[in-house]
Amino acid sequence: MRNSFVIGMTFAVALLLSVMPMPTMLELGRPMWLAMVLAYWVMALPHRVGLLTAWVAGLAIDVLYGQIFGQHALVMTLIAWMMLLLHQRIRRFPLWQQSLVMLPVLGIAQILLLWLNSLTGSRPPTLLFLLPVIVSAVLWPWVFSVLRGVRRRFHVL
Template sequence: MRHSLVIGFTVLLALLLGVMPMPEPFDFGRPMWLAMTVAFWVMLLPHRVGLVMAWFAGIASDVLYGELFGQHALVMTLVATMVLLLYQRIRRFPLWQQSLVMLPVFGVAQLLLLWLNSLAGSRPPILLLLLPALVSALLWPWACAFLNVFRRRFHVV
């Protein structure tokens, strides 16, 4: 039970970081905090954290952002699916190589968000939309280190 609360707290923290105000020039490169958190927990605990948790985190993100219902749920489920397919290989890599593997995962998620936004009628700039995937991949080692502190502190296994 306590392990679920720790995972839920980190997801809530990622949701809050996603809506935290940022200066306008930096807002285009806002990291994908929720996707990084979901990917970390799915990679680390695939037997506990999976598609259902990713879907619920995405629904919470949709409600928080006030966007098309199910949009982020689909994207987070896709991120979790890609990580579940690769987690046995990714976990063995050093963090800098994990960043290189996570770049296409986050990039596909951003492209899916672009496609869903264009279906909904809003068309953001294409090149700027891929910037969060690059920033998230660059921040992946630090996000993993931060989440590992929570994992070790509360003995989540």
């Protein structure tokens, strides 16, 4: 029970970071906090965190952003699915290589989000929509290290 609470709290912190106010200039490069936390837990504990968790987390971010219900749920489920396919390989990589793997995983998710947004008529006009992918990949080693520390500190199995 305590393990589920710790995992849930990391998702709650990621949701808070996702909606935390930022300066306008930095808003374009807001890291994909929820996607990174989801990717970590799917990679670390694929038997506990999977597609259902990703779907629920995506619905939560849809509610927080006030966007079409299920849009982010589909994207988060895609991220979880890709991480489930790759988790045994990625775990063995050094952090800088994991960051390089996160680029296409998060990039595909962001492009799917762009496509879903364009279906509703709210497509961003520039390629700056890919900036969060780059920022998230750069932050991945730190997010990974913090979450691994939390996992070890609270003995999450």
